[in-house]
Amino acid sequence: MLDSVQCPDCKRINEVLSRVGDRWSVLVIISLGQYGTLRFNELKRNLGISQRMLSLTLKELERDGLVNRTYHPTIPPKVEYNLTPMGQSFREPVNALGHWALGNLAKIDSA
Amino acid sequence: MLDSVQCPDCKRINEVLSRVGDRWSVLVIISLGQYGTLRFNELKRNLGISQRMLSLTLKELERDGLVNRTYHPTIPPKVEYNLTPMGQSFREPVNALGHWALGNLAKIDSA
DNA sequence: CTGTATCCATCACGATACTG
DNA sequence: CAGTATCGTGATGGATACAG
Numbered sequence: 001m002l003d004s005v006q007c008p009d010c011k012r013i014n015e016v017l018s019r020v021g022d023r024w025s026v027l028v029i030i031s032l033g034q035y036g037t038l039r040f041n042e043l044k045r046n047l048g049i050s051q052r053m054l055s056l057t058l059k060e061l062e063r064d065g066l067v068n069r070t071y072h073p074t075i076p077p078k079v080e081y082n083l084t085p086m087g088q089s090f091r092e093p094v095n096a097l098g099h100w101a102l103g104n105l106a107k108i109d110s111a
Numbered sequence: 112m113l114d115s116v117q118c119p120d121c122k123r124i125n126e127v128l129s130r131v132g133d134r135w136s137v138l139v140i141i142s143l144g145q146y147g148t149l150r151f152n153e154l155k156r157n158l159g160i161s162q163r164m165l166s167l168t169l170k171e172l173e174r175d176g177l178v179n180r181t182y183h184p185t186i187p188p189k190v191e192y193n194l195t196p197m198g199q200s201f202r203e204p205v206n207a208l209g210h211w212a213l214g215n216l217a218k219i220d221s222a
Numbered sequence: 223c224t225g226t227a228t229c230c231a232t233c234a235c236g237a238t239a240c241t242g
Numbered sequence: 243c244a245g246t247a248t249c250g251t252g253a254t255g256g257a258t259a260c261a262g
Contacts, residue, residue, distance in 0.1 A: 005159050007145060009209060010138045016212035017137065019219060022234095023128055027121045034118060040244050048116050050236050055245060065222030076243040077242085086215055093211045096204040098120060101127035104197055108130060111176030133254095151224055161256055166225060187223040188262085 019064060024049055024057045026094060029066065029083065033091045037082040066090060130175060135160055135168045137205060140177065140194065144202045148193040177201060 005011050020026065027047050032038060038046070044054050058081060061067035066087035072078040083091075116122050131137065138158050143149060149157070155165050169192060172178035177198035183189040194202075 005138065005157075007138075007142050007157055009145065010141050010158065012212050012216070013137060013141060013205065013209050014134065015216060016208065017134055021132075021134065023125065023132065026124060026128065027116065027118075030121050030124060031118050034120065044244095046116075046118055047121065051245070052237090052247095053235065056235095063222065064219045066219075071244095074243095077245090079244060086218060089215070090211065093204065093207040094124070096207040097127065098124050100201060100204045101123050104200070105123070105126060107197060108175045108177075111174065162225070163227095163257085164255065167255095182224095185223095188225090190224060
């Protein structure tokens with residue numbers, strides 16, 4: 001039924017949101033944006049996300065070209081994640097949202 | 112577990128997303144932003160949303176002070192929705208997202 | 223026309239256990 | 243450490259029917 005959306009702008013937003021619109025994707029991107037490079041368990045601790053969801057989220061973000069995965073075949077293994085250029089560019093609109101949030105969250109709560 | 116999020120910026124984004132982060136809320140706001148004022152069934156047709164979800168979404172948006180509801184007690188009844196100033200201001204960051212989407216959706220698909 | 227109430231299927235997600 | 247596999251459950255959301 002998402003294809004039944006008429007408003008053209010809505011369709012576009014819609015497609016993006018269905019890609020990177022879920023909470024965990026956004027949070028992973030923000031976190032990587034702030035810290036640069038993080039390992040699997042660092043992200044896990046940082047976000048309080050379950051192994052399962054983090055694994056799925058990272059896989060999708062990597063597939064979509066937003067996140068870079070580097071595997072070091074040491075013992076124990078070490079895997080590092082960071083943002084691709086496209087992932088970096090995504091921080092812009094997200095920060096815009098964050099800025100709006102900062103200014104309006106209080107008003108929303110009082111309403 | 113959302114309170115277990117460490118990264119401070121993440122927490123803020125998180126709160127906002129939990130309010131207006133679902134797909135329908137965003138689409139309703141975009142649609143109202145573009146058309147100005149719409150009636151219940153106009154929104155319904157526009158978005159291909161179910162009655163139930165539209166009703167729930169609008170109620171929440173109204174409660175959060177993003178959308179204005181005007182009831183005309185005619186027969187048959189007529190209810191009009193439009194954005195409050197805060198709702199309007201929300202279009203900014205959303206449009207930023209839309210702009211990013213426009214430029215990167217193709218790249219995401221190819222990746 | 224503008225909703226609300228109920229039912230039901232699907233699924234997102236966490237918990238847990240296991241592997242290289 | 244960095245995952246994958248499996249299971250159980252609560253939430254999500256559509257379909258349908260009904261109401262003011």
